[in-house]
Amino acid sequence: MIYLGCHLTSSKGYENMAKEAVSINADTLQFFTRNPRGGRAKAIDPEDVKRYIRIAEEHNFGKVIAHAPYTLNPCSKEKKTREFAHMVMTDDLARMEYIPGNYYNFHPGSHVGQGTLAGIQMISDMLNDIIKPDQTTTVLLETMAGKGSEIGGSFEELKAIIDKVRLKDKIGVCMDTCHVHDAGYDIAEDLNGVLSRFDDIIGLQYLKALHINDSKNPVGAHKDRHDVIGAGHIGKEAFKKILTCPRLQGLPFVLETPQENLAGYGKEIKMLREMI
Template identity: 55%
Template sequence: MIIGSHLSTAKGFKNMGKVAVAMKANTFQFFTRNPRGGKARKLDEKDIRGLKEIMDENNFGPILAHAPYTLNMCSKTDKTRDFARIAFKDDLERLEKLPCSLYNFHPGSHTGQGVEKGIEQIVEILNETIKEDTTTTILLEAMAGKGTEIGRNFEELKKIIDGVNYKGKMGVCIDTCHIFAAGYDIVNDLDGVLEEFDSIIGLDRLKGIHLNDSMKPFGSNKDRHAPIGEGEIGFDAIVNIVTHPKLKNLPFYLETPNDIEGYKREIEMLRKISQ
């Protein structure tokens, strides 16, 4: 099982690797910069080498870089889109220097422009930035559907991918809390949800899963994560997800409201049920 949690870059990449190993994780997720925006910290080659060594020694799966929440490619505000364009380009350039093959971002909110216009703007920035020699796989995150969010259903994610020139560089990250809140019944009909995903997008594009329970009920369109087994999705449904034959070999990234010890307990619990 490939599983880890979200970790802070505050003490560097090598330290994140050490923390992951200490809690029996074999992957992790990190923000490329402050989640509320701003400049990314300077990369340190020695620090990066240290992380690579830890990953090799401990048979890590793919680690996942997460874009800042403020990266909104489809805002009606030019300044917001300009930040998204600059940060996205900078992140992809930096990831070429890191042992990280996956980059996840929220498609964004169209802020009243409409879904079609929002998707058009997202595709424009993706096509400006993704090149033939880009080695990172860019993941669209499936969203809960609050407000004017884009990515509230598989069809919207598919439309974005369809517009990208280098489609082979694109993938999807499913967040269990998000899609449950968006109205995909992963509790009672996981097989049906996966079949729908496969028919619309293709399971080959599913590259990772944010594993979270949900504080809010099914179809609420509310993005409120809960610890594993303590929310509306429930422990049994989480077990079905991590052991499902079509999902079990994917990397799982915990974003539950926890500290390091809490993540460690969840990882231990999930490893036991996946054996």
């Protein structure tokens, strides 16, 4: 089996997110830990968290994903930008312990001219500084489309980061279908080949979650523009293969498609369940 969900807003609280997920027949979800542009996080209400956990347990939720703000760049050439990423991620990982045993996903960042090797070192240095042995949260590196100077557009770059992280049981990968497609991995025509390459380079034991998004661009475009399932260049048939792939069973699959409202995500989840 797999777990299906979408990105929901946490501004109304954890309990509300759980109720919204249940209302569209989702059994996982993703949320921003704070405003996606950064800034101060809303105070956590422990009673709200307890109500969320009760609903999640009643409806057999799989692992859920918290997403770091897009503005974080742990390999920026600006020291204050790196320090901001360090501060936010440290705080977020402490907050994640209110819902223990889940995932925290982030974009590795852009080296902005410093070079890939320098960027990889900065990212791994930060992870080694903030990841603690007693945390229950697994930190996920997201696969990227490879645009500009961003790091994570190849499996080799993600492997290089993981190799430098000391607490390897606290690190994993979230594969974004749009991003890997745009990076040049042809998951539409050769899903098993892409997964085998991931396994050879990184190891499938590190693949913890998927963002399932179609792409507005052809394979290898390095653009990163999400589309609704079946409307883009990956295509509906490819997603049926992804959803039913034996190597991906048990993982949370989260939609980040350009839907206007919750009902739109509900329709997509219904369509995906029918594929299964």
